[in-house]
Amino acid sequence: MPWTTGTVGTAAGLPGAIEAQIDPAWQPWLDLLDVALEEAGDAWDSVVTLRDERPDGAPMLHGAYARIDTSRARRLMRRLGDVSGVRAGGVVDPSAVIRAAISRDDRALEEMAERSDASIDAFAAVAQVAAMPLLMAAALTLDSRAASVWQRGYCPVCGAWPSLAELRGIERERRLRCGCCGADWPLPLLHCAFCDELDHGKLGALQPEGEEQLHRIETCETCHGYLKSATTFGALSIRTLVLLDLTTIPLDLVAQDRGYARPARPGWAPAIETPS
Numbered sequence: 210m211p212w213t214t215g216t217v218g219t220a221a222g223l224p225g226a227i228e229a230q231i232d233p234a235w236q237p238w239l240d241l242l243d244v245a246l247e248e249a250g251d252a253w254d255s256v257v258t259l260r261d262e263r264p265d266g267a268p269m270l271h272g273a274y275a276r277i278d279t280s281r282a283r284r285l286m287r288r289l290g291d292v293s294g295v296r297a298g299g300v301v302d303p304s305a306v307i308r309a310a311i312s313r314d315d316r317a318l319e320e321m322a323e324r325s326d327a328s329i330d331a332f333a334a335v336a337q338v339a340a341m342p343l344l345m346a347a348a349l350t351l352d353s354r355a356a357s358v359w360q361r362g363y364c365p366v367c368g369a370w371p372s373l374a375e376l377r378g379i380e381r382e383r384r385l386r387c388g389c390c391g392a393d394w395p396l397p398l399l400h401c402a403f404c405d406e407l408d409h410g411k412l413g414a415l416q417p418e419g420e421e422q423l424h425r426i427e428t429c430e431t432c433h434g435y436l437k438s439a440t441t442f443g444a445l446s447i448r449t450l451v452l453l454d455l456t457t458i459p460l461d462l463v464a465q466d467r468g469y470a471r472p473a474r475p476g477w478a479p480a481i482e483t484p485s
């Protein structure tokens with residue numbers, strides 16, 4: 210399906226309206242997210258020391274040193290445990306959980322899940338949310354100039370693939386958004402986020418019927434990747450971003466049904482260090 214030059218749509222609903230569409234099965238995930246958002250803030254501001262020199266293409270956090278406040282991390286893990294039932298804080302070092310989540314160290318996460326008597330999926334979900342306050346604080350230090358010269362499909366801060374693309378404002382500027390840290394960076398419309406394909410003959414879009422221009426699926430015939438996109442007026446908050454990702458799961462199902470997939474591995478897993 211070729212790209213069409215779309216008309217300007219209306220904003221992708223209000224957060225309240227999006228929340229009303231959430232499948233109750235996802236509520237536990239939202240409860241975890243709300244704990245992370247409550248625990249986020251200034252206290253995480255100077256936790257990370259970035260490395261001056263990084264390899265070409267490395268996201269900001271690659272090689273960074275994180276001095277995580279143990280009692281703050283412990284409280285975060287305890288609160289996430291209250292919501293999820295994953296009791297990790299007693300048996301594993303909360304800083305190690307955050308480090309493993311950011312570095313996407315699957316072996317460490319598996320080992321910690323086992324020690325916490327939790328399933329790997331539940332543990333990995335909690336670990337990902339536990340890393341959010343630190344990741345969000347790091348993303349706030351990404352200046353718009355650095356974001357605008359990034360020009361890669363994965364997050365300039367944490368290396369994750371974008372959770373969705375915003376087609377923002379009257380110009381419908383394509384801004385990729387990271388659901389892990391909230392980072393926001395531009396990538397041209399005809400540029401696959403996953404394999405850097407630029408050939409418009411290979412890039413397409415699936416448009417759900419009746420949804421007008423609000424949501425669609427960007428597809429790539431070269432890597433068979435897909436990315437959801439949404440028309441927005443302005444930058445979505447990270448909470449709205451996550452909500453929108455959840456309410457558009459039917460789009461994921463359509464894309465997967467047609468043979469498209471999201472890459473299994475992150476764009477770049479940044480190795481970070483914490484005091485041992």
Ligand SMILES: [Zn+2]
Nearest residue numbers: 364367387390
């Ligand atoms: Zn990120």
Ligand SMILES: [Zn+2]
Nearest residue numbers: 401404429432
């Ligand atoms: Zn591609």
